[in-house]
Amino acid sequence: MPTRRPVTVTVTGAGGQIGYALLFRIASGQLLGPDTPVRLNLLEIPLGLRAAEGTALELIDGAFPLLDSVDVTDSARTAFDGAGVALLVGARPRTAGMERADLLEANAAIFGPQGRAINEHAASDVRVLVVGNPANTNALIASSHAPDVPAERFTAMTRLDHNRAVAQLAIKAEVPVTAVDGVIVWGNHSATQYPDVSHATVDGRPAREIVDERWLEEVFVPTVARRGAEIIQVRGASSAASAANAAIDHVYDWVNGTGDRFTSAGVTTGGVNAEAAASYGLPDGLICSLPVRSSRGEWQIVTGLDADPVAHAHIEASVAELLDEREAVRALGHLPG
Numbered sequence: 001m002p003t004r005r006p007v008t009v010t011v012t013g014a015g016g017q018i019g020y021a022l023l024f025r026i027a028s029g030q031l032l033g034p035d036t037p038v039r040l041n042l043l044e045i046p047l048g049l050r051a052a053e054g055t056a057l058e059l060i061d062g063a064f065p066l067l068d069s070v071d072v073t074d075s076a077r078t079a080f081d082g083a084g085v086a087l088l089v090g091a092r093p094r095t096a097g098m099e100r101a102d103l104l105e106a107n108a109a110i111f112g113p114q115g116r117a118i119n120e121h122a123a124s125d126v127r128v129l130v131v132g133n134p135a136n137t138n139a140l141i142a143s144s145h146a147p148d149v150p151a152e153r154f155t156a157m158t159r160l161d162h163n164r165a166v167a168q169l170a171i172k173a174e175v176p177v178t179a180v181d182g183v184i185v186w187g188n189h190s191a192t193q194y195p196d197v198s199h200a201t202v203d204g205r206p207a208r209e210i211v212d213e214r215w216l217e218e219v220f221v222p223t224v225a226r227r228g229a230e231i232i233q234v235r236g237a238s239s240a241a242s243a244a245n246a247a248i249d250h251v252y253d254w255v256n257g258t259g260d261r262f263t264s265a266g267v268t269t270g271g272v273n274a275e276a277a278a279s280y281g282l283p284d285g286l287i288c289s290l291p292v293r294s295s296r297g298e299w300q301i302v303t304g305l306d307a308d309p310v311a312h313a314h315i316e317a318s319v320a321e322l323l324d325e326r327e328a329v330r331a332l333g334h335l336p337g
């Protein structure tokens with residue numbers, strides 16, 4: 001029997017493919033644990049409403065003991081009302097002929113208003129995970145429109161990249177994924193991200209004693225960074241179930257803690273994180289993937305994991321891309337200051 005009060009979980013883009021892979025797992029208790037009932041609020045644009053409504057019917061048909069209610073709306077205000085967790089999955093994809101500025105502009109038009117709605121209507125302890133791409137910059141836009149919500153409550157998903165890196169290392173070392181710890185994904189959720197095994201261990205042994213530099217640079221890094229494109233090529237559609245799985249992992253760990261192990265998440269480099277982010281030479285005011293642990297419901301950046309010169313160059317390039325995206329959004333008038 002559930003022992004806690006229901007938590008409102010808002011999922012945007014609920015009628016899409018990640019939404020379909022995500023919602024049943026939330027309803028079954030995998031997002032917040034077996035004691036917490038959920039109220040699902042599904043947000044869609046008018047074009048996606050029927051798909052979300054169909055999914056809502058199937059959610060009802062699941063007779064999930066933890067599913068308190070499911071509502072579908074195209075109103076951000078209604079969807080974020082009382083939200084304790086907000087999963088921002090819906091975004092404007094890049095279409096043929098679209099320049100980067102057009103993409104950023106189209107997404108700013110989504111994530112700015114959603115940030116404002118979160119600011120005005122969500123629960124005071126809301127946790128936000130942005131999945132929709134460009135995830136880091138979309139999270140920054142949403143956060144900048146929610147001045148009353150602490151910046152550390154807005155995060156971007158790089159857990160799929162992290163999970164991919166863990167899995168590739170485990171396959172190479174011929175061990176179960178549980179034997180791998182300490183992998184880090186640095187930077188942007190894009191092809192410039194840097195999956196780093198410098199501090200990783202395999203069954204307690206440094207990963208670098210097990211795999212060679214050439215494999216890392218020529219196989220591991222490109223495989224992880226371009227895995228999304230590989231999935232599209234092989235499956236004929238972009239990652240959905242693995243992305244939903246990563247979103248579940250991210251929020252579950254955020255709420256329930258990671259213990260001594262660490263993982264990767266796109267978190268603010270400002271506010272309470274400013275000092276830790278600065279210890280890696282990162283500028284304030286970005287959402288950047290970093291090594292993190294969670295305890296007592298808060299992400300903390302793991303410090304003291306210094307990057308070697310190769311890693312450093314990769315991280316700098318990814319951070320430069322984040323800065324570029326931020327400047328482009330600012331030039332379009334979608335960031336204050």
Ligand code: NAX
Pocket residue numbers: 012013014015016017018019043044045047048089090091092093110130131132133134135157158159160161189228238239240243
């Ligand atoms: P789909 O196109 O299947 O679904 C997106 C849904 O969002 C559609 O139903 C659409 O109607 C809805 N939507 C669009 N604008 C909306 C708005 N303003 N409010 C509410 N709903 C809105 O895409 P899907 O495969 O589900 O992917 C969703 C997003 O996740 C994409 O931006 C994708 O690039 C991104 N991804 C991010 C990943 C990550 O690791 N951060 C990995 C997977 C995925 O590529």
